[in-house]
Amino acid sequence: MSSFALLKPGAKTxxxxxxxxATTARVDLGAGPLVTAALWAASAKIRREARRRRAGYRYMFMHPSGEDLGLLADLVDKGLLKTVTDRVFPFEQIAEAFAYLEQGHAKGKVVVQM
Known part of the structure; x- marks a missing residue:
């Protein structure tokens, strides 16, 4: 199942x-027309799937930031950002957690807890 199937029409992932x-290339990277066109072509399949599901798609480059993680945690705590957790494994079962991930059936994050 496509992750877009989980979204309401008009939502954005x-x-x-x-x-x-291409937006990422142009806005976040300041790339020129050649790189922008290359990423536009490379992302055609996922953009087509987003349009088919009447959803938006945007790629975001991650930059490590404690401040940003704090903001995300606050949004989760307030219920404004929903996380999807498929399964939680104790640390002692980390091998099983990786085996589960490799099966490709997870419908959310797989968490290993200390």
């Missing part, structure tokens, strides 16, 4: 693991 799009 932001990915840190997908394919960068």
């Amino acid at each position: 932001v990915s840190i693991a997908g394919v960068p799009d």
